[in-house]
Amino acid sequence: MINNIAIVGMQWGDEGKGKIVDLLSKKSNYIVRYQGGNNAGHTIVIDKKKTILHLIPSGILHDKTICIIGDGVVVSPEFLIEEIKNINKSNISIKNRLFLSHNCTIILPYHIFIDRAREKFQGKSSIGTTEKGIGPAYEDQVARRGLRIGDLKYPNYFSKKLKEISIYYNSQLINLYNQEAIDYNFILENILKYKKQILEITTDTSSILINAKKKNKKIIFEGAQGSLLDIHHGTYPYVTSSNTTVSGIFSGTGLGPFKLDYVLGITKAYSTRVGSGPFPTELFNDIGNHFFKKGNEIGSTTGRRRRTGWIDLVLLSQSIQINSVNGLCLTKIDILDELEEIKVCIGYQSIDNKKITNIPCSICDWEKLVPIYKTLSGWKSSTLGINKFQHLPEEAKNFVYFIEKFTKISIDIISTGPDRNHTIILRNIF
Structure with a gap:
C-alpha cells in the first residue's frame, strides 16, 4: 500500500509540481513543505482560475x-501572513489546517538587504538569486546564529539576539557593500506585528507527522525548486541553499528515511531554468522562443523570463538516481504540439570531441560540454486537454516510450495542459 509520496522536481524547478500536488491532494490527508522558502512558487489552475502559492x-x-x-523551510513571517490573507480572500480557511514548525529559521530584513547587495556587488558573476534572503537565512542556520520561529515566544532573548545579528550584518552592508545600515528597532517592531498570528499556527510539526504515519494517513511531501538546484547535487555554485532532492525530506521534517513509499519525479517535456548557471541544451533560436511564449515561461516568484531548451535525459537520469525515483510525471507535452522535430539530449562530448561519461562537478567543466541529440518526429497536432493515453498521436506516444526506455523508469502521469483535468493517469498512485 502506498501512503507516503514525495513529489520532487527533476530539473531546475518550474516543472509543474504544484498542479500535480493539487491533483493528488484530494486523496491525501497531509501535504508537507520541507525546504526552501518564498523563493519557490507553485502555480495551480482550476477552472481557468490561477492561484500562485509560495510558502x-x-x-x-x-x-x-x-x-x-x-523544519527545513526558512520563513518570512511577513510574507507568510500576506499569503494567508490572500488565501482567505478566496474563502479558503487555514484554521486547524495550516501548521508551522517551531524549528523554522526566520527570514528577516537584513537577509534580504544583504542578498540584494551581494547580487549587485557581483554584477555579471552573480548567482541570479531571487533576492528574497533565502541564502543568507540558511547561512545563519548553519552558522548557528539564526533566529527560529519558536524564539518568538521569548521576547527578551529574541530582541537581544536580533540586535547582535543586526550589528553583524550592518558591518557588512556599510563597510563592504557601501549600503545604508538597517535600523534594529524597525526590524523588531515589524516582526512583533506578526508574532501573535505566527505563534497561533506554530507547533511541533514532526510529532504531527510521526503520529500521522502511525495511523497510516496519506502524506504528500511537496518539493520546491528542482533537483539540479540542490546545494550538494546540483549545478554548483548556481544552486539554491537547501536540499531540493528527496534527502531534504528527512532533515526537513523529522521523519526517518524508511517512511517513504513512492517518489514521483516531475519533468517538463523540455527544459527551463531561471538565473545564471550551466544549461547544456539551452536554445537561442525560434524554438527556444516558442517554448518561452507558448509555455508562458515567466517565473511565478521572480517574474523573470526563464531560459529554455530541449529535454536533457542525461541530467534527468542523474536526478532519478539521486532521488530513488519510482515513477515520472511528464508535464507540458502540449507545448511540443507544433514542432516538426523534437530533440532529446542523450549524451555529451567535450569541445575537443571526447565523450563525457560523468556529470561535471566544476563550473569550468560545464563550459566544455556539447550535447549529443536524438531527433524524434513531432506530431503536429493538439494534445491539449487529452486525458487518455490511447488518444495521443503515435509520435507523442513514441516520445514517451523513448524517455522511459532511456531512463528505465515508467512515466506514470502525463500533463497535457494547465488545468487540473488536463491529465493522463497511467498509474493510480494512491
Missing part, C-alpha cells in the same frame, strides 16, 4: 487536507 503547500486548496510547513 503554503498546494494542498490548502482542498478543505480537508492538513498542510505542514516543516
